[in-house]
Each structure stands twice: as structure tokens, then as C-alpha cells.
Amino acid sequence: MIVAKKKINSPADPLPVLFKHTSFFEDVWEVVKQIPKGKVTSYGAIAKYLGAKSSARMVGWAMNAVNNSNIKDIPAHRVVNRNGMLSGKAHFSPPEKMEKLLKKEKIKVKDDCIENFQAVFWDPSEDLGL
DNA sequence: CCTTTGACTCACT
DNA sequence: CAGTGAGCCAAAG
Known part of the structure; x- marks a missing residue:
């Protein structure tokens, strides 16, 4: 469990205010990290x-936080x-990066759609057990 | 401190 | 079947 405004990974991360005591972001990240490749x-x-x-909006917020910080995991x-x-x-460094990464994982993307x-x-509910 | 908004979704019209 | 509104919770203005 990562806690609050503490450094997530890099010492030089411009990690803004973000989380105070909410572990919500961590939970989201953990799940996202569990997503199998492809x-x-x-x-x-x-x-x-x-x-x-x-x-689901909060999940998006968490992703936004990822982009905002130096978290790349x-x-x-x-x-x-x-x-x-x-x-x-649109929120990726280069917007094309998302699609690029997906294609790199053999995921078929067409017109911004999988x-x-x-x-x-x-x-996640299936693999992580629910 | 109150208002607006957002990488979403579901339900109703 | 497409357009609209409401619910959602936190962050930024």
C-alpha cells in the first residue's frame, strides 16, 4: 500500500498533490498492473x-494521476x-502512444477502437477472484 | 467554500 | 436505436 504524498517511484517525480490518504489510486493501479499482456x-x-x-470516473482520474506523475509501471x-x-x-504523451502500445501487444486497434x-x-473480477 | 468538470456508465425517453 | 440526464467522487477553479 502506497501512502499519500510520498514518493511513488522516482526521487525526482513532480508528483503533485494527488493522494492524501485515499488508497483508491493504489487499488486502481494494482488492478491495472495485473492486466495480462495483450x-x-x-x-x-x-x-x-x-x-x-x-x-469509473475515479479510475480515469487515477490514470490521469499516472500521467501526471512519473509513474510508468x-x-x-x-x-x-x-x-x-x-x-x-488524448491524455498520453503522444496520443498515438496508447494505440501504438496496444498494437505492440497484438491488440487490434482501428479508428481508436479495439x-x-x-x-x-x-x-479483474474474474482473474483476481470475486 | 461552492461550482464546475472529467480518461465513465447506466437508465430512461 | 440514438440522444439526454443523472449518479458517481475527487480535484481544480
Whole structure:
């Protein structure tokens, strides 16, 4: 469990205010980190796995936090919306990076959408046990 | 401190 | 079947 405004990874991370005492972000990250290579999941699935306490929007916030900080251990590119659309691509360093990384993992992406989304979809509730 | 917004989703019209 | 509204919770203005 990572705690609050403490350094997440690098000593020189510009990690802003972000988390105070909420471990929500960590939970999201942990789940995201568990996503098998070549698979993807949705914000809603993660939120649901976390108990649906928070809405999927918070998951997106967590991803935003990842981009904001120097955290690179989180494969945020494997997280898309429930339609399999790369809704968050715009928030990547180069927006194309998300799609690029996905394709690199043999995930078929077309027009910012994962074609075989259902096939590569990974449900945390299923693998992590629920 | 109150208002607005956001990488979402579901339900209703 | 597509458009709209509401719920969601935290962060930024």
C-alpha cells in the first residue's frame, strides 16, 4: 500500500498533490498492473472489482494521476471505456502512444477502437477472484 | 467554500 | 436505436 504524498517511484517525480490518504489510486493501479499482456479492461470493470464504491470516473482520474506523475509501471493503455474505445488516448504523451502500445501487444486497434475488444477483454473480477 | 468538470456508465425517453 | 440526464467522487477553479 502506497501512502499519500510520498514518493511513488522516482526521487525526482513532480508528483503533485494527488493522494492524501485515499488508497483508491493504489487499488486502481494494482488492478491495472495485473492486466495480462495483450489484454485490456474497462474503467467500469476496475471500479466494479473495487466494489463499485467509486464510479469509473475515479479510475480515469487515477490514470490521469499516472500521467501526471512519473509513474510508468501502470499500463494505462490497457484501460479503455466499456466500448473498447481509446477514450484516454488524448491524455498520453503522444496520443498515438496508447494505440501504438496496444498494437505492440497484438491488440487490434482501428479508428481508436479495439476491434476484438470482447476477445481481449480481461475482467479483474474474474482473474483476481470475486 | 461552492461550482464546475472529467480518461465513465447506466437508465430512461 | 440514438440522444439526454443523472449518479458517481475527487480535484481544480
